[in-house]
Amino acid sequence: MSTPILTLNNGVELPAIGLGVFQSSPEETVTAVRAALESGYRHVDTAAAYGNERQVGQALRESGLAREEVVVETKVWASDYGYDETLHAFDKASGKLGLETIDILILHQPIPLHFDRTIAAYRALERLYEDGRVRAIGVSNFSEQHLARLMEATEVVPALNQVELHPYFTQVPLRRFHEEHSILTQAWSPIGGITFYPGWSDGSRSVMDDAVLKGLAAEVGKSPAQVMLRWHLQQGRSAIPKSVNPRRIAENIDILDFELSAEQLARIDALDLGTRSGPDPETMDPDRMSFSIPEA
Numbered sequence: 001m002s003t004p005i006l007t008l009n010n011g012v013e014l015p016a017i018g019l020g021v022f023q024s025s026p027e028e029t030v031t032a033v034r035a036a037l038e039s040g041y042r043h044v045d046t047a048a049a050y051g052n053e054r055q056v057g058q059a060l061r062e063s064g065l066a067r068e069e070v071v072v073e074t075k076v077w078a079s080d081y082g083y084d085e086t087l088h089a090f091d092k093a094s095g096k097l098g099l100e101t102i103d104i105l106i107l108h109q110p111i112p113l114h115f116d117r118t119i120a121a122y123r124a125l126e127r128l129y130e131d132g133r134v135r136a137i138g139v140s141n142f143s144e145q146h147l148a149r150l151m152e153a154t155e156v157v158p159a160l161n162q163v164e165l166h167p168y169f170t171q172v173p174l175r176r177f178h179e180e181h182s183i184l185t186q187a188w189s190p191i192g193g194i195t196f197y198p199g200w201s202d203g204s205r206s207v208m209d210d211a212v213l214k215g216l217a218a219e220v221g222k223s224p225a226q227v228m229l230r231w232h233l234q235q236g237r238s239a240i241p242k243s244v245n246p247r248r249i250a251e252n253i254d255i256l257d258f259e260l261s262a263e264q265l266a267r268i269d270a271l272d273l274g275t276r277s278g279p280d281p282e283t284m285d286p287d288r289m290s291f292s293i294p295e296a
Helices: 026-038 053-063 083-097 112-130 144-153 172-180 211-220 224-234 246-253 262-269
Strands: 005-007 013-015 043-045 071-076 102-107 134-140 160-164 184-188
Touching (some): 013 071, 026 246, 053 071, 053 083, 071 083, 083 102, 083 112, 102 160, 112 144, 134 144, 172 184, 224 262
Parallel strands (some): 071 102, 102 134
16 A cells, blocks of 8 residues: 555645654664655655755665655755745755755745745745746745735745644644645644754653553554554645654554544544644744755
8 A cells, every 4th residue: 555645736746644854863864764765655854954965865866766756855944045045045955965856845934033034035936946946835834824924925825834733733723724725734743753842842741652642552553653643644634754763664654554533533633732842933033043054
């Protein structure tokens, strides 16, 4: 069985489950991406700020798979926002990935205090899309308000918005906005990887240890992580779980041989606490985004 395919608002097809490589070291990234591709993944999500685009490209080339078989998604970091700056950010990313065309290119964060730069960056994405250098464009960590401001000033509706989304933070209003505008919801931290964010997640409860999820896992004979990923899948979302462990990488995509009932889905929905584990995009300090992305 192959992973279900989601269709973006411009017709580009995206496997519903992909591999995330946030906080994967360059050395770990090659091994992780290779393991993912061998396990059947056909979507890899990286970012300029992760420092491992080059290794994603290396693993892709070494896989022997045809280029068109794998959807590669990456992100422009905020220090490269601005029209000309973002066009150059594409050149940096494509050079590191070793790809002439990037499948999905998105903005990593809004900059609420300098939203004019955010808009200029997205207009550069529109130019890259128009020129055929990227197949789809989108954003990450945008709220409904950020999306509305962006869409008022630009032409191409984002194909997706990659946001924190897991059973403890389900983002219902944002998902509703996405549905109204045909924007795909893509979940980072889809299984609640709160420990990624020291300083933001201090004192938070681990989703993986939740008694309800453990009970559901026992009911269906799967792990809590598999239950959460199946929940995303059945609700029509893209999810990009991160792991560098080949066994867990394979486990995270092994979710096609069971189905959660409506009652089981509702029990997961009811876990929502309405609180973030990661940074709030409305209050992100521009100084946190000031580090430069290397040229090579």
